[in-house]
Amino acid sequence: MPTYTYVCKACEHTFEMHQAFAEEALESCPKCSGELRKQFGNLGVSFKGSGFYKNDSAPARPSSTDS
Ligand SMILES: [Zn+2]
Numbered sequence: 001m002p003t004y005t006y007v008c009k010a011c012e013h014t015f016e017m018h019q020a021f022a023e024e025a026l027e028s029c030p031k032c033s034g035e036l037r038k039q040f041g042n043l044g045v046s047f048k049g050s051g052f053y054k055n056d057s058a059p060a061r062p063s064s065t066d067s
Contacts, residue, residue, distance in 0.1 A: 003016050003019075005017075006036045007037045008034045010034025
């Protein structure tokens with residue numbers, strides 16, 4: 001089951017959820033009910049803001065063309 005990372009746009013609360021692809025995405029922050037942004041790992045997405053941790057357990061990827 002994939003792990004999704006959610007970040008609250010309002011309070012920047014970050015947490016992970018184990019969800020199936022068919023499961024509905026969360027939309028509200030459990031802390032402040034603010035709007036959540038869903039983040040996907042290892043897709044080369046650039047994140048705004050600071051303090052986002054690196055996933056140092058991910059292997060080096062020679063390219064981003066695999067799918
Ligand atoms: Zn929040």
